[in-house]
Amino acid sequence: MSWELTPVQAAACCSPLAREPLSETAAEGIAPLLKALADPVRLRLMSIVASHQGGEACVCDLNDAFELSQPTISHHLKILHEAGLLDREKRGVWVYYRARNEALQNLAALIGGQAR
Amino acid sequence: MSWELTPVQAAACCSPLAREPLSETAAEGIAPLLKALADPVRLRLMSIVASHQGGEACVCDLNDAFELSQPTISHHLKILHEAGLLDREKRGVWVYYRARNEALQNLAALIGGQAR
DNA sequence: CCAAGACATAGACACATGTAAATATTTACA
DNA sequence: TGTAAATATTTACATGTGTCTATGTCTTGG
Numbered sequence: 001m002s003w004e005l006t007p008v009q010a011a012a013c014c015s016p017l018a019r020e021p022l023s024e025t026a027a028e029g030i031a032p033l034l035k036a037l038a039d040p041v042r043l044r045l046m047s048i049v050a051s052h053q054g055g056e057a058c059v060c061d062l063n064d065a066f067e068l069s070q071p072t073i074s075h076h077l078k079i080l081h082e083a084g085l086l087d088r089e090k091r092g093v094w095v096y097y098r099a100r101n102e103a104l105q106n107l108a109a110l111i112g113g114q115a116r
Numbered sequence: 117m118s119w120e121l122t123p124v125q126a127a128a129c130c131s132p133l134a135r136e137p138l139s140e141t142a143a144e145g146i147a148p149l150l151k152a153l154a155d156p157v158r159l160r161l162m163s164i165v166a167s168h169q170g171g172e173a174c175v176c177d178l179n180d181a182f183e184l185s186q187p188t189i190s191h192h193l194k195i196l197h198e199a200g201l202l203d204r205e206k207r208g209v210w211v212y213y214r215a216r217n218e219a220l221q222n223l224a225a226l227i228g229g230q231a232r
Numbered sequence: 233c234c235a236a237g238a239c240a241t242a243g244a245c246a247c248a249t250g251t252a253a254a255t256a257t258t259t260a261c262a
Numbered sequence: 263t264g265t266a267a268a269t270a271t272t273t274a275c276a277t278g279t280g281t282c283t284a285t286g287t288c289t290t291g292g
Contacts, residue, residue, distance in 0.1 A: 017162055017163040017166050017167070017220065018163070018166040018167055018215065018217070018220065019167055020163070020167045021164045021167055021181075022160050022163040024156070024160065027157070027159040027160045027163075028156045030156075031155055031156045031159055034150055034153050035151075035154040037150050037154075038147055038150035038151040038153075038154040039147055039151075040143040040144045040146075040147045043138055043143040043146060043147055043150070044137065044138050044140065046133055047133040047136070047137045047138040048137045050133050050134040050231070051133070051134055051135055051136045051137055065137075104134065104227050105228050107228065108225070108227040108228020108229075109228065111153070111224040111227065112220050112221050112223065112224020112225065112228070113224075115166070
């Protein structure tokens with residue numbers, strides 16, 4: 001439904017935590033974004049993709065980086081994608097995920113932004 | 117046990133996500149910090165405390181800001197405190213929580229830090 | 233010392249989450 | 263067309279999480 005915001009969009013529309021209290025709605029919008037990052041496997045996935053050459057990585061590479069089943073990695077990638085942290089592009093048989101830098105920037109600004 | 121790192125300390129010792137892949141150990145250290153923030157109530161608690169005059173707030177004020185039971189708020193505050201995001205100080209009958217700015221800064225740098 | 237108020241802890245319960253096995257889907261190529 | 267490879271989806275299950283009620287622990291005032 002097009003009128004709903006992705007978590008990433010939600011994070012873009014608030015003052016930093018230390019500036020003013022978050023509204024209930026804003027907090028409920030942002031929490032899923034942090035939840036998406038708040039898992040060791042997904043943190044590593046994000047860092048692998050984001051730091052990879054070209055800012056993107058193939059699922060085949062990602063699977064190899066963990067001792068987890070392929071469906072589990074796929075599951076985590078889906079969560080990061082739906083949160084708006086990873087873009088997804090299919091090229092041939094392979095799927096490439098790309099880190100959305102803007103998303104990370106917005107989130108960082110929300111968390112670390114100065115009070116004034 | 118003094119040799120264990122709080123999540124906050126863990127976040128301080130890594131390059132930004134976009135610079136290089138997080139080690140498994142690092143990811144496992146940092147995830148709890150994000151988990152602590154990844155809840156609407158705790159996000160609002162952090163923002164209320166961090167944006168409050170003096171950077172601190174009394175539990176009595178925090179309870180009033182939510183329609184949740186007092187033990188529930190106490191539970192959330194404990195999680196934020198144990199993650200290293202809030203400092204706790206008892207003054208008389210009241211308990212004051214104070215935002216650890218350094219913690220938020222480190223986390224923001226980890227998430228939003230530039231690749232190079 | 234006792235009662236009341238502020239806050240924390242314990243226990244219980246519904247619900248969410250991470251994982252794997254099995255299966256489906258899509259694509260390329262012989 | 264049919265087979266193999268890459269990725270996603272479904273289902274199931276053990277574990278984790280948010281919340282409440284009941285109760286405990288401090289601290290202060292009387």
